[in-house]
Amino acid sequence: MQRAGRLPFPAIAGNDAWSKHLFDNRHGTGQSALSAIQQLTNLGVAGRMFCVVGYGWVGRGIAQYARGLGARVTVVEVDPIAALEALMDGHDIANLSDAAPRADVLVTATGGINGLGSEHFALLKDGVLLANAGHDRREIDVAALAGAAHSAEEKRPGVVCYTLDGGTRVYLLVQGELVNIAGGQGHPADILDLSFSVQLAAARLLASENLTPGLHKLPESIDRQVARTKLGTLGIVLDELTPEQTRFREQWAVE
C-alpha cells in the first residue's frame, strides 16, 4: 500500500522490529508449531524427515526446532541466499519435487500461496503429515486435496486422512489452518510479551507523535528498549561501552 501510495495515515511496521520477528516469528512459531504437531498426532519427531517449504524467519524456526527434536530437515526455498544459509545451517536443500517424496512431515511456511498444490500430491509418500505454519490456509491447496481424494476421514481431532488414487494416505492437520494456532495454544506467552511490547510502543508513538502519513519503522532506540526490558525481567544487566570504545566505533578506522 505504501508503494502504491495508498496509505493515507501514519503506520508503523511492527513486524520489521527486531524485537518482534527475531523472536516471535522464529522461536514463537518454531516451538508452538512443533508442539502442536506433537499434540495433534502423538508421534515422535526424532528420526522423521521434515520438509520445510520456505526459509524465512518462520521457516527457519520450524527447521531449527524440528532438528532440535531429532528430525532431519530438507528445506525448499526459491531465494539462493536463504537456501545457502539453510545448507550451512546443516539442512538439506532440494526443490519441492525432490523433497516431497522423502517427507514424513511437510510444513509450509512461504508466506505466499500454493506452497503445496495439486501438482505435488502425486509425489507424496504414503502416511505423510501436512501442516501449514505460514500465512494462512492458502499455502496448502486444501480444496484441491479434498477434490483429489476418494475418501476423507478424521482419525484424531484435527487430523484428517485423505486417501488418494493409488492408496496414498495424506494426513492434513487442522485443515491447513495455522497449525500452531488452530491446532495448539499459539505462541508461548513469554515470547508474545515481546511482540505486544512492540505493538504497545508503536501505538504510543502513533498517539503521541505527529507522524506523517505512510509507513514508518519502529525507531531503533525503542526496539532496543523492548529487548533491554525483557532481559531485565530475566535479571540480566548488560555491560555498556566505555566512552573510549564508543569513540572508536564512531570513527572510521583510519588514524
Add this chain to the structure above:
Amino acid sequence: MQRAGRLPFPAIAGNDAWSKHLFDNRHGTGQSALSAIQQLTNLGVAGRMFCVVGYGWVGRGIAQYARGLGARVTVVEVDPIAALEALMDGHDIANLSDAAPRADVLVTATGGINGLGSEHFALLKDGVLLANAGHDRREIDVAALAGAAHSAEEKRPGVVCYTLDGGTRVYLLVQGELVNIAGGQGHPADILDLSFSVQLAAARLLASENLTPGLHKLPESIDRQVARTKLGTLGIVLDELTPEQTRFREQWAVE
C-alpha cells in the same frame, strides 16, 4: 528380588533390552516430558535454564530435548562417569545446592527418592517450575512442599503455585506425578511400538520356552529383530557383513 532369591518364576528384564531403554526411556520420555511442560505452562523453552536431576536414560533424554529446544541445562548427578558424560555432552554439572538457585525449570529423573526435598526449597528461585519425570511421585517431596507453603493456588490446570516464606513462588506441575503421563499424552505411539514389541517378544518366550525361575535377559537376537523390524517399517534395509568381514570380526586380531 533375583538377588534376594525371591523370584520363584521365570521373568525377563524387558527394560534392559536395548530396543526398549535406548528409545523409550530416552526419546520417549524426553520428547513427551518437554511437550507436556510446554502444554501445561504455555511458556517458551529457549533461553531458560533447566536443572535435570539424574543423568540415566531418562535424564539424558530430558537434557537433550530441553537443549534441542534452546534451553541451557545443568545436570545434577551422583555417579562420576555419568556426570563426566553430561559435561562432555555440553551440559553444566553442579551439585543440587549450586544448581537449584539458577534453575528456571527443575526436573527430577533419579529413579530414586527425594530428588528434591525440604532441605532444597529455600534455594529455589522465584517463579521456578518443578516437574518430575522419574520413577513416581516420590522424587519431589510434595507433602513437604505443601507443608512449607503458606498458600497454594492452581494457576492453570495442572499448575499449582506454592508461595513459600519470603514470597518465593514455586510452580509444581501435576502434583509431582510423572509429567509426561499425568500432564500429557505419554510417550509417542511410534516409540511405544518398540517397547510393546519387546514385551510381546518376552511374553512369547516365557510361554514357549521352558525357562528356569529367575531373571533372564531378552536374547540379543530377539532384541535385534525388534529393531530390524522397526527399521523395515520405515523402509530401511541394512547391509550385512560379508563372510570375510564376519571372519575378521570373530578372529582375535593376530595373524
Add this chain to the structure above:
Amino acid sequence: MQRAGRLPFPAIAGNDAWSKHLFDNRHGTGQSALSAIQQLTNLGVAGRMFCVVGYGWVGRGIAQYARGLGARVTVVEVDPIAALEALMDGHDIANLSDAAPRADVLVTATGGINGLGSEHFALLKDGVLLANAGHDRREIDVAALAGAAHSAEEKRPGVVCYTLDGGTRVYLLVQGELVNIAGGQGHPADILDLSFSVQLAAARLLASENLTPGLHKLPESIDRQVARTKLGTLGIVLDELTPEQTRFREQWAVE
C-alpha cells in the same frame, strides 16, 4: 568516511553483501578459529566453558562452532537485541565481570577495542586460554597483560603463558593476533570462494558502471547471483516462483 563526506570515489560495501557476511564472517571465522584453537593447544573443546565477547556475525559463528564441538558458551554483549538472540540461541548471557571468572577459553570478537583489558585480568581463572578473532590485536590489551605478568613463557608454538600475581596462569594465543589467520590456515577455501566472488563482482561493477562517488551497496541481483552460482557448483538447482506466486507477493494482501 561516507558519513564524514570524505569518500571522493565510488566504493562498494562488500562486507555488507549477504553472500559475504552470512558465510565468511560466521562460518568461515567460526570454523577456522575453533580449528586454530585446537591445533595450537591440542586440547578438547567438549566440556569447556567458552566466553565469547561480542555477538556480531563473527561472535555468533564462534559461539555456534564452540557449542557444536560440545562446549558451553557464555556471551558478553552490549546490544540488548543481540544479547536476547544469544540467550534464545541457547547461550548464557553475562557481563564480562561475571563471565570472565568462569571462562576456560575467552575469545574476543567485538570489532572494537579493549574487549579484554587490564581491569579484567584479576578476574581470570588459572589456566584460561585467551584468543582474539575480532578486528585486530587491539581487542586484547596484550601490552597491559605483558606488563602485569611477572613471567612469560612460550609453552607451545603460539601459546605464551603469562603468570600473574597470585599465580594465575593465562595462556595467550598468537599474541592476540587473529587466531584463525595467525594461528591457523585462515578461512576454508570454499567459503572464501563466496567472499572473492563478491569482491570480483564489485570490482567489475566499479570498472564497468559509472558510479557516483560515495558508498554503494552491492545490488541484490548480483548478491543473489553469487549465492546461486555457489549452489550450482554443489549441484543444487532451486525452484522458481510461479507467475501466480510472484503476483501474490507483489500485491498488498488485500482483496
Add this chain to the structure above:
Amino acid sequence: MQRAGRLPFPAIAGNDAWSKHLFDNRHGTGQSALSAIQQLTNLGVAGRMFCVVGYGWVGRGIAQYARGLGARVTVVEVDPIAALEALMDGHDIANLSDAAPRADVLVTATGGINGLGSEHFALLKDGVLLANAGHDRREIDVAALAGAAHSAEEKRPGVVCYTLDGGTRVYLLVQGELVNIAGGQGHPADILDLSFSVQLAAARLLASENLTPGLHKLPESIDRQVARTKLGTLGIVLDELTPEQTRFREQWAVE
C-alpha cells in the same frame, strides 16, 4: 584369545572401561578426526554430506562432531540397534550403495576390514574425500584404489587425488591411515588423561593383585575413581546419595 583359551597371563580389558571408551573413542577420535580433515584439506565442513561407515563409539563421535560443525550425516551400519540409534540421533541411515553416491566426505569407522572396497569405487561422487578413523589401514582398500586409478597426484601434503575411469576424482587422506593420528595431532591431551589413567590403574592392579590368567574387567570402583579424579581437576564435586536414598536403591521396590 580369551575365548580361544590362549591367554596365559592376567590381562585387563582397558578399552571396556567406561572412563576410556565413552570419552577417548567418542570425543577424542571425533574431535581429532574432524580437526585433521579440516587441517589436511582447508575445506569447510558446514553444508557437506558426511557418510560415516560404522556407528560404534568412534563412528558416533565422528557423526556427532561432523554434525556439530554443520555437516549432514548419513550413517552406514549393519547392526539394527545401532542403526536405529543413529536415526533417532538425527542422522540418515542408508546402506553403502545408497550412501556413497551422496557423500562429499566418507569416513570409515567399522573396526573391521573393507569398509570401502573396490566394489564401491564406481559409486563415488567426483571430488569425494576419503578418510579412515577406524581400526587401521585395512578399512579402505587402498591398494585396490591405487590399482583402479589411472593417475595419482598429491595435491596437498597428505591428500592424494586418484582419478578413476570416467574422470571421477577421489581424494584419499593420509593413505587410509588413521586420519587423526597420521594426519593430525591425535587425541586431545586432556582426553588422553582419562585413557592413560585407566591404563595406569590397570597396570597397578596387575602388579599388586594376584590375578588369575585370563581377561579381567577394570573394577567399577576404579573406573569411577578415574572419572571422579578428572572431575576434581575441573573443580567439580558431586553430591552423594543420602543413606536413605542408598537404601531405597538397594531394595527391590516392593513394600
